[in-house]
Every structure is written in C-alpha cells, then in structure tokens.
Amino acid sequence: xxTEIRLPVACQWLPENLxxxxxxxxxxxxxxxxxxxxxxxxxxxYMGDEKVIASVTGFVExxxxxxxxxxxxxxxxxxxxxxxxxRITEVQQKQWKVETxxxxxxxxxxxSMKLPGGQLxxxxxxxxxxxxxxxxxxxxxxxxLVQVSPSLVKRQKTPFHDLPCGASVILGNNGFIWIYPTPxxxxxxxxxxxxxxxxxxLLVISQLWNCxxxxxxxxxxxxxxxxxxxxxxxxxxxxxDILKPEIMEEIVTET
Amino acid sequence: MAGLELLSDQGYRVDxxxxxxxxxIQARMGVFAQADGSAYIEQGNTKALAVVYGPHEMRxxxxxALPDRALVNCQYSMATFSxxxxxxxxxxxxxxxxxxxxxxxxxxxxxxxxxxxxxxxDIYVQVLQADGGNYAACVNAATLAVLDAGIPMRDFVCACxxxxxxxxxxxxxxxxxxxxxGPQVALALLPASGQLALxxxxxxxxxxHLQQVLEAASQAARxxxxxxxxxxxxHVREAALLLGD
Numbered sequence: 198x199x200t201e202i203r204l205p206v207a208c209q210w211l212p213e214n215l216x217x218x219x220x221x222x223x224x225x226x227x228x229x230x231x232x233x234x235x236x237x238x239x240x241x242x243y244m245g246d247e248k249v250i251a252s253v254t255g256f257v258e259x260x261x262x263x264x265x266x267x268x269x270x271x272x273x274x275x276x277x278x279x280x281x282x283x284r285i286t287e288v289q290q291k292q293w294k295v296e297t298x299x300x301x302x303x304x305x306x307x308x309s310m311k312l313p314g315g316q317l318x319x320x321x322x323x324x325x326x327x328x329x330x331x332x333x334x335x336x337x338x339x340x341x342l343v344q345v346s347p348s349l350v351k352r353q354k355t356p357f358h359d360l361p362c363g364a365s366v367i368l369g370n371n372g373f374i375w376i377y378p379t380p381x382x383x384x385x386x387x388x389x390x391x392x393x394x395x396x397x398x399l400l401v402i403s404q405l406w407n408c409x410x411x412x413x414x415x416x417x418x419x420x421x422x423x424x425x426x427x428x429x430x431x432x433x434x435x436x437x438d439i440l441k442p443e444i445m446e447e448i449v450t451e452t
Numbered sequence: 453m454a455g456l457e458l459l460s461d462q463g464y465r466v467d468x469x470x471x472x473x474x475x476x477i478q479a480r481m482g483v484f485a486q487a488d489g490s491a492y493i494e495q496g497n498t499k500a501l502a503v504v505y506g507p508h509e510m511r512x513x514x515x516x517a518l519p520d521r522a523l524v525n526c527q528y529s530m531a532t533f534s535x536x537x538x539x540x541x542x543x544x545x546x547x548x549x550x551x552x553x554x555x556x557x558x559x560x561x562x563x564x565x566x567x568x569x570x571x572x573x574d575i576y577v578q579v580l581q582a583d584g585g586n587y588a589a590c591v592n593a594a595t596l597a598v599l600d601a602g603i604p605m606r607d608f609v610c611a612c613x614x615x616x617x618x619x620x621x622x623x624x625x626x627x628x629x630x631x632x633x634g635p636q637v638a639l640a641l642l643p644a645s646g647q648l649a650l651x652x653x654x655x656x657x658x659x660x661h662l663q664q665v666l667e668a669a670s671q672a673a674r675x676x677x678x679x680x681x682x683x684x685x686x687h688v689r690e691a692a693l694l695l696g697d
Contacts, residue, residue: 225684226599227607227644241604243564245645252564252604254688268602269691272488272507286509294509300571302509 224251230264239265273299273347273371280356282369284342298347298371341402343409347372360425364401376405404428458617458629466628467496474612474624474672475585477679479592481600481687489601493593496626497583502593504601506573522568526555526575528590534582551587554650558591558611558640561649564604573603584627585613587638587652592676599684607642609649610677614639614669616661621668639669643677646670 224230230242230249238244241253242264251257253268273281275297283295283303293305308319347370356368359379367375378401408428459465469475475496484490489504510517517523528551532540541548559575575598577590591611598605614637615622615629622629630636635657640650657665 223685223688225608225681226605227642229644243604243606245606250606250644252606253602254599254684255602256692269688270489270600271602296509300507300568 222257223255224257224266225254226250226252230257230266235262237263239263241266241268270346270348273297275299275303276370279370280367281371282342282367282373282375283371284373297369298344298373341376341406343374343376343406345372345374345409350374358424360405360428364405366405366424374409376402376409378402456628456632458632458634459620459622463620465622467626469624471620472623472668472671474675475626477592477676479596479680479683481596481683482691487597487601489597489599489603491593491596491600493589493596495585495589495592495624497581498579498585498589499581500577500579500586500589500593502575502577502590502597504573504575504594504597504603506601507568507571507603508573510570510572517570517572520569521565522563522571522573524556524560524563524565524573524575526552526559526577526594528552528555528577528579530579530582530586534579551590554587554652555590555594558609558649559594559598562595562605562607562609562642563598564606567604582627584625584630588612588624588640588676591640592680596680596684600687607644608677608680609640610643610673610680611638611640611650612669612672612676613637614665614672616657616665621661621665623668623672635665637665637669639666639673641670641673641677643674 222230228251230251232248234247236249238249239258241251241255242249243252244250249264251266253266253271255266255268258265258267275281281297281303283297283305285293285305286296286302287294291307293307295303295305297303350368350370350372352370353368356370358366358368360366365377365379369375405424405428408424456466459471463470465471467475475498477493477495479491479493481489481491483492483501484503487503487505490502492501493499507522510523528548529543530541530548532538555575555577563573565573575594577594579586579590588611591609595605595609599608612623613625613630615625615634617629617632617634625636633655635653635655637657638650638652639648641648651666
C-alpha cells in the first residue's frame with residue numbers, strides 16, 4: 198500500500214535579500230530613548246526619572262520635538278475618515294454597540310443610520326422601536342468576516358473593491374475584512390439582506406478567504422491588488438493541495 | 453530523598469549547573485494568530501504558554517469596570533500532563549487562583565493601565581511541562597505575550613527563582629531542588645529601574661542569608677532579561693521587514 202508522507206522542513210526566513218535600514222532605532226520597554234528636555238511625548242513613551250522611556254517594542258519616530266514609538270501590532274486606534282467593518286454585539290436604546298477590534302466597543306447611533314429612501318428627518322420613537330428591523334441579533338448575511346491585525350491592512354482611498362472573480366471585498370482599516378458576493382443589481386430600497394447563494398460564489402468566497410489567511414501567515418500587507426494576484430496564483434493549484442505549507446509559501450512568493 | 457546532594461563539593465548541582473547558572477531558555481513570540489499576543493517559553497524542561505487578549509471592552513459584569521484604568525485579569529492553569537503523575541486540576545483550584553492573583557499583582561505593576569480606562573486585559577497562562585520555576589516561566593512568557601500584543605508596559609518583567617543550600621545561593625531551581633524542601637524565593641524584577649514587582653518566599657530562611665539569595669535571584673532575572681530582550685528585538689525586526697517598513 199502506498200501512503201504519502203510529508204516531512205516538515207524548517208521555514209527559511211527572507212531577510213537575507215531585503216535591505217535593512219540601520220538608521221532606524223529599535224527600542225523595547227524600559228529603554229531610554231533620550232534625556233533631552235522639552236520633548237513632547239507621543240504614543241508608546243512615558244516619562245520616568247527625567248528620561249523619556251519607551252513603553253512598547255517598536256521603532257522610534259521623531260518629528261522635531263515629538264517622539265513616539267509605534268508598535269508593530271496593536272489594537273485598532275480610530276482615525277477620522279477611516280472605514281471600518283464591525284460586528285454588532287448589543288442593541289441599546291438609541292444605539293448599537295459594535296465590536297471593531299479596538300480597545301473599547303464602538304457605538305453606532307440610531308441617528309447616524311441611513312433611513313430607507315434617503316429621508317432626512319429626526320429619528321422618532323417609532324424608529325427606535327423599529328431599529329430591530331434594521332439589525333437584529335443573529336441576522337444572517339451572506340458573506341465571510343475575516344479578522345486580521347490592523348497593521349496588515351494598507352490604507353487606501355477606497356476600501357470597497359469589486360473583484361472580477363465575482364466577489365466583493367471591504368478591507369476595513371480595523372483589520373476586519375468582509376467578503377461577499379457582488380450583488381447583481383443595486384437597489385436603493387432593498388432592505389432584504391437575505392440573498393440566494395450559488396455554489397460558485399461560495400467557492401470564490403472561500404478561496405478568497407484562504408488567500409487572506411496565506412497573506413496573513415506570511416505577514417504581507419493586504420490590499421486589493423495583492424489579493425487579486427494571490428487569487429490568480431491560487432487558481433493554478435489543485436484545491437486539495439492548497440492547505441499544505443509549502444504550497445502556501447509558493448503562492449505567496451508568486452504574489 | 454535522603455542522600456541527594458544538591459550541591460557537590462566542586463560546586464556542581466544535580467543537573468551539572470553551577471550555583472548561579474540558569475537553565476537553557478528558548479522563547480518564541482506570536483505563536484497564535486487568533487490572539488492579540490502570545491508567546492511560548494522553555495526554561496530547561498519547564499514549558500509555559502501565554503496568551504493575551506486586549507485591551508477590550510469589559511465582558512461579563514460591567515460594574516467591575518474601573519473608571520480610570522484597565523482591569524488586568526490573569527488565569528493560570530497547568531495541563532494534566534504537566535507533572536510526573538497525570539492529575540486533573542479543576543479550574544477553581546486554590547493553587548491556580550493564588551498563582552493567578554500573583555500574576556495579576558505582577559502585571560498590574562508593570563502595565564500602564566491608566567491608558568485604557570474601563571477596558572479589560574486578559575492574560576492566560578498554561579504550564580505544559582512543570583519542572584520547577586513555574587511562576588518564573590509564566591511571568592516571562594506573559595511578558596513576551598503582552599509585548600507581542602503591543603500593550604504598553606513600564607519595562608520588561610523578568611522572574612526567576614532562587615534557593616539556599618550549604619551557604620550558597622542557587623539560581624533557577626529545578627523540580628528536584630524545589631522538592632528537597634529548602635527555602636525558595638520567587639522574584640519578579642523590572643530590570644531597567646531595578647524595582648521588584650513581586651517577591652515571594654516559601655519555608656524559613658535566616659535573615660543573614662536573605663541579601664545573598666535576593667542578589668542571586670536579581671542577577672538571574674537580569675540574565676533572563678538579556679535573553680528576552682534579544683528574542684523580542686529579533687521578532688520585531690522580522691515583522692517589520694516582512695511588512696516592508
């Protein structure tokens with residue numbers, strides 16, 4: 198009887214061919230960054246014993262008198278005009294509590310929800326009672342949510358992408374990525390979130406999910422073209438081989 | 453065990469180490485992708501795994517949320533296969549609760565909790581193989597995991613155990629040395645400032661010897677720091693290179 202045996206091989210690290218910028222100052226918590234006075238403390242630093250000390254591991258960024266240390270992986274810190282994808286955890290009186298991979302849950306106010314038909318009016322108590330019609334706990338929506346670290350998502354002008362393979366992707370700045378089948382028509386009034394699923398679109402969605410997981414495993418940045426190239430490289434391998442680590446590495450290096 | 457010589461005439465311990473020598477330490481960060489931070493450490497034969505989630509919204513009772521700082525929640529557990537005899541340990545075990553409390557005190561001293569009011573930071577530590585120095589391995593693993601999660605800390609927290617035999621202080625006790633019943637000191641240190649986060653002692657020790665034992669433990673903790681520092685820098689460098697910063 199013939200059985201297939203695969204022996205694991207230690208993974209090779211890429212760093213040899215990549216440039217290393219020796220100008221960058223890498224600090225760990227407890228390291229003194231500087232003893233200058235008149236320094237403004239940014240994130241990742243604190244003042245102790247008249248010295249500026251780092252509190253996270255990362256590279257020092259200095260802009261005139263402002264010193265901050267940015268960690269490689271943190272929870273999401275919101276910035277103005279960011280697009281985020283969130284998950285509703287609680288329904289409260291005039292608002293929803295949304296989980297967005299940040300240090301506290303975000304709040305989505307009833308007054309900021311778009312009313313059907315684009316009406317502009319003050320939200321009344323009937324709207325409050327009807328809010329469960331918009332979003333209910335356990336609503337089933339077609340699509341897949343992938344959670345990655347926020348530092349891996351590249352900041353882009355628009356995070357909504359319609360990929361030619363028939364799926365759409367929203368790359369939230371908070372690291373949540375929503376993959377869903379591209380809706381055939383766009384209707385303004387449609388509040389019906391349940392759509393019919395075809396097997397092909399399911400396949401496309403799960404393949405995209407795998408692509409994201411691979412890019413994540415190799416710690417590459419996520420943006421629409423990286424995802425697309427990865428997906429194309431993906432299609433050239435038979436499905437049952439996909440989950441093997443060597444194939445994963447091959448696909449990512451092709452990307 | 454009668455007749456077991458913890459320290460020979462030539463100054464060698466049971467496993468061949470010198471009095472102040474540490475066991476071999478190997479550590480890795482970022483072992484779990486799902487958690488915010490994770491780390492694995494091996495100190496000799498003691499293996500510990502730490503996982504950190506947070507800071508995030510308070511789960512469970514909102515009333516426990518602190519208005520000016522984050523709540524640090526630590527849980528310690530030992531795997532059933534971690535000791536010589538397979539033993540099932542229930543979750544609310546006294547020993548586990550006590551260890552959890554000690555870990556919490558240690559990390560509340562080190563993490564800058566004022567930056568995250570009303571949130572919660574969860575630290576889960578599990579010992580996969582216990583060969584002495586459980587607390588120390590857990591603290592070291594948890595430090596790496598907290599750093600991996602990007603949570604700001606005052607400094608590294610490095611821990612080591614120490615004992616006293618025949619007038620000599622021994623650093624980093626193994627299970628055999630702990631079971632022999634001599635005094636044991638567990639110490640958690642913030643290396644840059646030299647401040648102690650936690651100091652615990654079992655059994656009796658004459659106060660004349662205390663200074664010597666504390667110095668041995670502090671020195672050992674500093675040696676651990678040198679190692680953890682190297683691991684952390686290497687990890688961040690690799691991550692930064694791959695991200696193309």
